[in-house]
Amino acid sequence: MNKNNKKVSVYHRCSISEGYPFLYLSSNFLNLVGWSREEIESEFDNKLTNMIHPEDRNFNVASNMCEFRLLCKDGYHSMCESFDLEGDILHGNMVDMTEFQLENKVLSALTNEYTSLVLCDLKQDTVKVLKQDEDIHSNIQCYTESLHYFYDHILIQESCPEYLEILSCEPLMDRLRKQKSLDIQYQITPNGNGTVNLLARVVFLFEDTDHFKIAMAFRPVDEIIKKENVLELQREIIEGLGKEYFSVLLLELDRGQIFSYREVGQNGKRIADFCRAYENQWVLFIPAYAKKMVSDESRENFMAQLSYEFLCSNNEDFSMTYEFMSPNGIIYHQARVAYVKKKDRTRAVVIGTRNINDLIKKERMQEAKLKEAYVLAEKANEAKTEFLNNMSHDIRTPMNVILGYNQLMKEKLTDPLLMDYQYKIEQSGKLLLSIINDVLDMARIESGKAEVVEKPEKIGNVVSELESVFSSSAKEKSIELNSSVDIVHNYVLCDGIKLREILMNLVGNAIKYTPNNGSVSIRVKELDCDRLGYAKIQTDIIDTGVGMSAEYLPTLFDSFSREYNTTIGKVAGTGLGMSIVKKLVDMMGGQILVKSSLGKGSCFSVILEHPIVEDFNESKSSKIDEDIMLDGKRVLLAEDNDLNAEIAMAILEMNGMRMDRVVDGEQCVSLLERMPEDMYDLILMDVQMPNMNGYEATKKIRNMDNLKKANIPIVAMTANAFESDKQMAFDSGMDGHISKPIDMDKMKSEIVHILTKK
Numbered sequence: 001m002n003k004n005n006k007k008v009s010v011y012h013r014c015s016i017s018e019g020y021p022f023l024y025l026s027s028n029f030l031n032l033v034g035w036s037r038e039e040i041e042s043e044f045d046n047k048l049t050n051m052i053h054p055e056d057r058n059f060n061v062a063s064n065m066c067e068f069r070l071l072c073k074d075g076y077h078s079m080c081e082s083f084d085l086e087g088d089i090l091h092g093n094m095v096d097m098t099e100f101q102l103e104n105k106v107l108s109a110l111t112n113e114y115t116s117l118v119l120c121d122l123k124q125d126t127v128k129v130l131k132q133d134e135d136i137h138s139n140i141q142c143y144t145e146s147l148h149y150f151y152d153h154i155l156i157q158e159s160c161p162e163y164l165e166i167l168s169c170e171p172l173m174d175r176l177r178k179q180k181s182l183d184i185q186y187q188i189t190p191n192g193n194g195t196v197n198l199l200a201r202v203v204f205l206f207e208d209t210d211h212f213k214i215a216m217a218f219r220p221v222d223e224i225i226k227k228e229n230v231l232e233l234q235r236e237i238i239e240g241l242g243k244e245y246f247s248v249l250l251l252e253l254d255r256g257q258i259f260s261y262r263e264v265g266q267n268g269k270r271i272a273d274f275c276r277a278y279e280n281q282w283v284l285f286i287p288a289y290a291k292k293m294v295s296d297e298s299r300e301n302f303m304a305q306l307s308y309e310f311l312c313s314n315n316e317d318f319s320m321t322y323e324f325m326s327p328n329g330i331i332y333h334q335a336r337v338a339y340v341k342k343k344d345r346t347r348a349v350v351i352g353t354r355n356i357n358d359l360i361k362k363e364r365m366q367e368a369k370l371k372e373a374y375v376l377a378e379k380a381n382e383a384k385t386e387f388l389n390n391m392s393h394d395i396r397t398p399m400n401v402i403l404g405y406n407q408l409m410k411e412k413l414t415d416p417l418l419m420d421y422q423y424k425i426e427q428s429g430k431l432l433l434s435i436i437n438d439v440l441d442m443a444r445i446e447s448g449k450a451e452v453v454e455k456p457e458k459i460g461n462v463v464s465e466l467e468s469v470f471s472s473s474a475k476e477k478s479i480e481l482n483s484s485v486d487i488v489h490n491y492v493l494c495d496g497i498k499l500r501e502i503l504m505n506l507v508g509n510a511i512k513y514t515p516n517n518g519s520v521s522i523r524v525k526e527l528d529c530d531r532l533g534y535a536k537i538q539t540d541i542i543d544t545g546v547g548m549s550a551e552y553l554p555t556l557f558d559s560f561s562r563e564y565n566t567t568i569g570k571v572a573g574t575g576l577g578m579s580i581v582k583k584l585v586d587m588m589g590g591q592i593l594v595k596s597s598l599g600k601g602s603c604f605s606v607i608l609e610h611p612i613v614e615d616f617n618e619s620k621s622s623k624i625d626e627d628i629m630l631d632g633k634r635v636l637l638a639e640d641n642d643l644n645a646e647i648a649m650a651i652l653e654m655n656g657m658r659m660d661r662v663v664d665g666e667q668c669v670s671l672l673e674r675m676p677e678d679m680y681d682l683i684l685m686d687v688q689m690p691n692m693n694g695y696e697a698t699k700k701i702r703n704m705d706n707l708k709k710a711n712i713p714i715v716a717m718t719a720n721a722f723e724s725d726k727q728m729a730f731d732s733g734m735d736g737h738i739s740k741p742i743d744m745d746k747m748k749s750e751i752v753h754i755l756t757k758k
Contacts, residue, residue: 012048014090016061019047023089032096034073048092055277061090067276070094078260078272114201114217119374122169122212130377141586144169156195160186167202173212176204181367185221197222203367205374215370245336245352247271253312253347256282262352267324267333271353283308295323295330306335311349315339321356332360396719397641400740403429404647407744411654433741452587454493456613459537460485462500463522470507470520479514483522489535492610498584499608505577506541506604514545514601527607534609541604548596556594557582629752631656633681638668638697639717640689644740648684648717651744665692669700677708682751685734687718687725694718695732702733713754717742 010028014020025037033051035043044050049057053076056068061083069076077096084091117131120143127143140146151157151164165171166184175182184200199221205213248262249271258280263272271289278284286306294302302322304310317338324333336352406425413419463483474481503522510520521542529536548556557578585592588608596602635652639645640663649659660680662668668683669692683701687694694716704710715736716729726737736754738747 010094012092012094014048014092016085016088016090019045019049020090021045021047029094032072032094033070061085067280069276078263078276114219116218117370118216119205119377120214120216122173122214123210125169139586141583142589145589154188156187156189160184169212172202172214173207176202176214177207180204196220197225203370205371213374215374217370245354247351247353249275249351251282251311251349251351252342253349256308258282258285267326267353267355282311293325295325298322306337306351311337321360331355332357394719396740397644399429399433400719400742401643401647403433403741404644404651408647408650429741452495452498454495454611456491457494457496457499458491459487459524460490462496462503463524465500466503466507466522469504470511473508473511474520477511477514477516477518479511479516480519481511481522482519483524485524487524487526487535487537489526489612491613492535492537493613494608494610495588498588502581502584502606503539503541505581506606509577510541510543510545510602510604514543518544518601520544529609531609533612535612536607536609539606541606542601543603544601547598547600547602548594549598553594553596557592629755630748632658633755634658634660634679635682635684636668636671636680637661637684638663638665638689638694639684639686640664641686644686648742651742651747655748664689665694665697665700668692668697672701672709672712673704677706680712682755683712683714684717684738685714687716687720687729694734695728698732698734715750715754717747 010032011024011026012022012029013024014022022040025040030036033040040046040051051071052059053069053071059066059068059081062085064084065080065082067078067080070079080095082093115131116129118127118129120127122143125143127141127146129139140149147164147167155163157163163184163186166175166182181201181203184202185197186200187195187197189195197220198218201217203215203217205215207213245262246264246268247260250259250261251257252259258275260272260275263269270293274289274293275285278288286303286308290299290302298321301320305318305320317336319334319336321332321334324331332355334354334356336354338350338352340348340350342348403426406422406429410419410422410426413422463485467481467483470481507520507522514520521540523540523542525538525540527536527538582592585606585608590606590608593605593607594602595605630652633656635657637645637648637659639648639661645661649661653659660671662671665685668685672680672683685694685698689697692700698714701712701714702710713736714734715738716726716734717738717740718725718729719740729737735757736750738750
């Protein structure tokens, strides 16, 4: 065969009778097919139909054009035939398309490192930043709030209007349960200057009853987009799809007709064969190819994105990946769809298909490494939490002994020198306890276990409590402590525990860093609020203390941050207090502002928005005399540590209570079973005891047949002071929780509260 004539039109004539017998064959035709006249007569009975592939013989000459495979001497070739009828004679011009291909450029993709990485828990509604581009992320630790903040302040909403719809917790969980990962491309305006195109990859990590963990990675894709935009939406796109693609098809959208421009290897030829088998009609080709060659998991998406209706209605270039069912198993193929305009101004689509199996494997490996890194981080976090739990218990137990005996000794001392020693021991013990509490608070917040729990609160009561708590420490330094409350809505819904922790930390610092004869003021006022049904409350803590330098203020809320002059001044602390305050304010969706200057004092302003509570009925009952309430009550103490037991019994017996003691949970349950049902009014239960711990003992008591015994008030008295420990106590059936070291007043108040409630 003459290879130089492959693209030349060759002429022949046939009769239109059965089988289309040849009447004339040009020399170019014989040169093209490689058969002699004699061989065509003997091998094919001198008929055109006998030379055509059996699957392609059902062509219609009235269409004036068709494509088929013609058996040449070196195998089947793809032919394009134009017809002209003259009576009973068919005039045909045939072109060999087998070797036809365009010169092209290589289409390359840029792979960029992810510049930001966050871990999220969609069920807990939390987000934790591992790697951060400061232009992209806020410091909000609530996933939903962070999502809305990003949408409202950073995202160019027109670039991804479905952003919230896709990434909201419930829809995102539903999608990731099906496809495990997804990519989203959008634009942002960092710092309000210009635009940046970003690609976000969301990867499912794991799910259990309480958690749905995902990783989100972000990278800029401006360079990739620029590369893609360079490709002109004309025939040059076909060149750009070139050598990397084993199949290149042109689909004419006005007719639904397919033309194959590239068929490389078995996969390329398979696509071309499917096209020809279905008359090069897209609407016939796509469902047939999808049914036989596309996996069940990919088929629906394949059919949707490559349907004729979608391609006609769409205008944007896109890529889609599907699972191809090869004889050796699943292989990942990518179809690149690019829109072009032909010279006659009609629209067409170029579809290039390539093998991206190695690329997908690489991405899967990256996802696996990301998942592995997350698991390691989780294990490290669990180990840290376990360590802090153990540290808390081990430190609080001897601290309970030190402060407990110190309290008992305080009642007996009369010598001024010894009373001074006792006071200094007490103050040092309280300082050590506050340091322990700061470390545990920070660990609880960073672990994501701290939650906002809102209940009705009276703002004035919170302020009164602050004055009451700090009045004695202010008096010791001759500091004037005053307050004012100017609000319209007295009752609001808020997390009172966290609000008190924020304000107590700020007021405590103000008194700590204010010299003798200074002043500390608490000013509460209500601001105008744009949110219907909410009250915006600003609380200012103003002092005349040592103040802070302008250089130090930017690091004020960093963990372990303390200004140099406070160390020189020998004011003790962990440097965690302000970090805890900032994280708690962020959790509650508020703001904290600071004004300060050296030697002139500081002003901290906390601004929070709370739902307004209307018609709240505050209890008007008078305060019960605690000593009268406790007098004569009989308590069963379950405590394995002799020193802790001695302290608790001494404190309660001083208040008129009668005490019995057991050393573990088994003895507690056994004694309660033997005694009359009204023998004890209350059980004080340690948690960590040998033989049977406090949780197990409580559960057994709650399951006793005698209802009065089963419902006896039980209060945990333990060195385990995490919020999770308190919750475990309540979950096991306990009524209250007292943390060690024991504060006499707090313990009495808790017992009175439990007995009154019962």
